[in-house]
Amino acid sequence: MPVLEEIKEALMAGNANKVREAVTRAVEEGVPPGTIINDGLIAAMNIIGVKFKNNEVYVPEVLVAARAMHAGMDVVKPLLTGDALQEKGTMVIGTVKGDLHDIGKNLVIMMMEGAGFKMIDLGIDVPPEKFIQAVEEYKPQVVGLSALLTSTMMQMKKTVEALAPYRHAIKVIVGGAPVTQKFAEEIGADGYAPDAASAVDKVKELLGLA
Template sequence: MSILEQIKEQVISGNANKAREYTESAVVEGLAVSTILNDGLIAGMNVIGGRFKNNQVYVPEVLMAARAMHTGLAVIKPLIAGAGLKEKGVVAIGTVKGDLHDIGKNLVIMMLEGAGYKVIDLGVDAPREKFLQAIEEHHPQVIGISALLTTTMTQMKEVVAAVKAQCGEIRVIVGGAPVTPKFASEIGADGYAADAASAVDVTNRLLEATT
């Protein structure tokens, strides 16, 4: 089994120690960080996602897989973020109120940091007020909003409206599995991305357009 398949398997089986070990080995072997991320860690999480959907595994297995994935992410995070890139801008990002999913948001954070942005993590279950407070404190150019539940994606509209009312110049990007480009434009967001790498592209584009 290749090292990427090993990483994937360890995430699927929720073995955090092994996921870390194999991720470390992959780094030592010189595999690209994006390959380790996409073909190892995320690939494993996608398998668990499918099984969860089909009721083949339940919440405890998913939590264990998420923990194993985070352990692997911790290994590669300094490689993505530690390239000493000049700060491009400030992005504040959180998962909306009522929603505890943060794996995708954390990936977006890692990729943005890797691309040279300072990122303020507003965590999960973040009410509208938390986004507004972050604007006061950190003066971000971009606000990112994540939602993974169809029941919580409606919160995004409220956050977008509140952010725009507080500061019309701030660009808002949204994402999460149930979010679509159509929904994003309907709620007045400036950008949408289907994955973490595209989130960086969209952020770059929005900031280029304002400068």
């Protein structure tokens, strides 16, 4: 089997050791690092994303696949020079103030990384000021807000309002179990996605990359 296919199969099976081993071999065979990432690791993560969206795989499978992807990235990242890793953009993400849920946010991060985005994770219980600081520091194209409690959805609104002066340069996307498209529109967010795979699609659409 060609080595890129081996990488993809091992990643989709969530086998981090096999991914590491196959990526190492691909490097030895002279496959360019960018090809290993885009046609191996990211391609497989995209397939997992579609399966997750279609309920063919569930959260645990996505988490082990993402871990396997990181194992492969660890091998290949030191070899990257210049623009070999063509990042599609930078996204700052966090769970809003008062909210400690982060499983869904972390899935979004893994899926976005799998799709080639640089992710800045601000963690949980993030006040609006911290989002602003991060926007100024990292100059992202997208800011993602997560909330799992109906009581913290209002923090989302406050954060969107606080980000107003930066909106010419950033898109804001919101998500989390109680969040809806209607709510996203009401608070003036640019986008909403119901799950991690759709988040990738939505961000690409918002940035004109779809």
